[in-house]
Amino acid sequence: VLERLRSRTPRVHCITNAVAQNFTANILLAAGATPSMTISPEEIGAFVASADALLVNLGTFDDERRKAVKIAVEAATRGDVPWVLDPVLIDRAPPRAAFAKELVALKPAAVRLNQAEFAALGGALKNTVVALSGEADRVSDNARTATISNGHALMAKVTAMGCAASALTAACLAVERDPWRAAVSALLMLNIAGEQAAGAGKGPGSFAVAIIDELHRLDRTAILERAKVTS
Amino acid sequence: VLERLRSRTPRVHCITNAVAQNFTANILLAAGATPSMTISPEEIGAFVASADALLVNLGTFDDERRKAVKIAVEAATRGDVPWVLDPVLIDRAPPRAAFAKELVALKPAAVRLNQAEFAALGGALKNTVVALSGEADRVSDNARTATISNGHALMAKVTAMGCAASALTAACLAVERDPWRAAVSALLMLNIAGEQAAGAGKGPGSFAVAIIDELHRLDRTAILERAKVTS
Amino acid sequence: VLERLRSRTPRVHCITNAVAQNFTANILLAAGATPSMTISPEEIGAFVASADALLVNLGTFDDERRKAVKIAVEAATRGDVPWVLDPVLIDRAPPRAAFAKELVALKPAAVRLNQAEFAALGGALKNTVVALSGEADRVSDNARTATISNGHALMAKVTAMGCAASALTAACLAVERDPWRAAVSALLMLNIAGEQAAGAGKGPGSFAVAIIDELHRLDRTAILERAKVTS
Numbered sequence: 001v002l003e004r005l006r007s008r009t010p011r012v013h014c015i016t017n018a019v020a021q022n023f024t025a026n027i028l029l030a031a032g033a034t035p036s037m038t039i040s041p042e043e044i045g046a047f048v049a050s051a052d053a054l055l056v057n058l059g060t061f062d063d064e065r066r067k068a069v070k071i072a073v074e075a076a077t078r079g080d081v082p083w084v085l086d087p088v089l090i091d092r093a094p095p096r097a098a099f100a101k102e103l104v105a106l107k108p109a110a111v112r113l114n115q116a117e118f119a120a121l122g123g124a125l126k127n128t129v130v131a132l133s134g135e136a137d138r139v140s141d142n143a144r145t146a147t148i149s150n151g152h153a154l155m156a157k158v159t160a161m162g163c164a165a166s167a168l169t170a171a172c173l174a175v176e177r178d179p180w181r182a183a184v185s186a187l188l189m190l191n192i193a194g195e196q197a198a199g200a201g202k203g204p205g206s207f208a209v210a211i212i213d214e215l216h217r218l219d220r221t222a223i224l225e226r227a228k229v230t231s
Numbered sequence: 232v233l234e235r236l237r238s239r240t241p242r243v244h245c246i247t248n249a250v251a252q253n254f255t256a257n258i259l260l261a262a263g264a265t266p267s268m269t270i271s272p273e274e275i276g277a278f279v280a281s282a283d284a285l286l287v288n289l290g291t292f293d294d295e296r297r298k299a300v301k302i303a304v305e306a307a308t309r310g311d312v313p314w315v316l317d318p319v320l321i322d323r324a325p326p327r328a329a330f331a332k333e334l335v336a337l338k339p340a341a342v343r344l345n346q347a348e349f350a351a352l353g354g355a356l357k358n359t360v361v362a363l364s365g366e367a368d369r370v371s372d373n374a375r376t377a378t379i380s381n382g383h384a385l386m387a388k389v390t391a392m393g394c395a396a397s398a399l400t401a402a403c404l405a406v407e408r409d410p411w412r413a414a415v416s417a418l419l420m421l422n423i424a425g426e427q428a429a430g431a432g433k434g435p436g437s438f439a440v441a442i443i444d445e446l447h448r449l450d451r452t453a454i455l456e457r458a459k460v461t462s
Numbered sequence: 463v464l465e466r467l468r469s470r471t472p473r474v475h476c477i478t479n480a481v482a483q484n485f486t487a488n489i490l491l492a493a494g495a496t497p498s499m500t501i502s503p504e505e506i507g508a509f510v511a512s513a514d515a516l517l518v519n520l521g522t523f524d525d526e527r528r529k530a531v532k533i534a535v536e537a538a539t540r541g542d543v544p545w546v547l548d549p550v551l552i553d554r555a556p557p558r559a560a561f562a563k564e565l566v567a568l569k570p571a572a573v574r575l576n577q578a579e580f581a582a583l584g585g586a587l588k589n590t591v592v593a594l595s596g597e598a599d600r601v602s603d604n605a606r607t608a609t610i611s612n613g614h615a616l617m618a619k620v621t622a623m624g625c626a627a628s629a630l631t632a633a634c635l636a637v638e639r640d641p642w643r644a645a646v647s648a649l650l651m652l653n654i655a656g657e658q659a660a661g662a663g664k665g666p667g668s669f670a671v672a673i674i675d676e677l678h679r680l681d682r683t684a685i686l687e688r689a690k691v692t693s
Contacts, residue, residue: 248499249480250483250499251484291501292505323505434675439671
């Protein structure tokens, strides 16, 4: 999947929160994808229609972004552009949780979230590929489950790391139409880059920089050698 | 205070400017706190009510944020959540200065600002803890003044460093209810981390990364050894 | 030009996209300029009138920023503040291209853009200084053309690098009123800093940090030794 990312350089349109935009863009570039991020209602339909995948991250939840999300998801559905939902902090805010449930009904190819967010969505996720972040990450659809035991504790000390994982899942969906395989690939890449970035061991500031370097350098050999996936 | 931050991991809700959001979030994480940053009017009341401290930074001054500030400060006052005001650039913009004066009247636990911003607020700060950034930082309330001579010149060459200092002051308020002690602790931590980050001496880009690493690594011993505080 | 930047520390007001704000601010600080970034309609007129240069970047294209742009350009024209237009991604979105054409008619001192954006503006750029990014950068007005062959491939793997080049062009305009010379100087500085940053060779994450360090450290000698400019 990584090699396909690098040879095809898919464009991933991201509706994401203000904290995450810069880091997400650099993670996508490091993996081989091209980010675009407009949320203007006049433009977003055309941007999504010509994109290879879409990320919908609810971390900044304002009127403008909600309108953008509706237009974007409609364009994605019409154009058969796969999309990922990241329902950030819906466990903290009921209006956001309600909006996330509406979005799940519109059939994202995958939903990436943490345990608390998963609990807030309850049974709504039955027919979706779910990528659940935790001490080990777990990716499941109705038939298959993979547990990914790679990663590093410093990943939780860098803001927007989860958002970047969701964006990378969208990028993988652009080149791998089985959403379960795409999500497993994305989390594996980021977690292995995280393990390698932790080597320098200086702290979360330099770790956030090094994980971009390592993702950029990552190749098939490193993934095969280091992957700890059980299914 | 640092040890309490690390053991209690308080949540600090930040209304801050777009330039500062990512750096502020990573500084808070490095110190042991957890950031949240929504400004949606439907949500922010609940986010602040359940937070341990609030930061109100006026660096991005739009309608949306002004509404958010009002709701947030009301929720903080009602819920006894301590809050910090950072009146960014009020010396440049009269409407912003007027808004800052209204906010000072609502009794922030502390106000962090630079000399020009201080001058623009004039006498309005009489009954508030004031953390004044300058060549040496000065923290005063009606009875006590501390002068902190730690820090490094490169701190002025990294955008959002002052905003991060204000966010850290909010984090310290969450675990230390004496706002004067909280502000002294916050500035001391950041300034000592700054001194240690300057060691590598490569320039402002790597300094901004290293100060996050050093803040994450900072402990009681380093603070006691390096603190230059007079009162 | 670099020495004048450092001695005069001009203030550059930037209307730029959310992805680019932090990186742009740190690039300007590293070069010796001071950034300001408000887009509030009540304030932006006064901020621009007292600034030394203005950047108008269309990367985030929302109602708020469009209003801000109109007020800002009017204030710049009235106050004789030189301004730079960066028409990000106008090749992808017709409403943005139409807005960019309106802005070109208002006479920016320079326009910085890539090949696809240039093509979308067609003949509209006849009487403007154009800084065209590509494998080699090219700066032309009606009479002169310079080709700058410095730079490094990693510059294309860091988000907002082009936006930062435009901001730096605005900074140079603040201290060099010949816009062609200002644009050549800006691209030369950033490209040489990029070459020197590539030395460490770790990847795009650390490259984005190192280019800020190198720009901060850059001096006349390094520029004279490394410049590859033909005209």
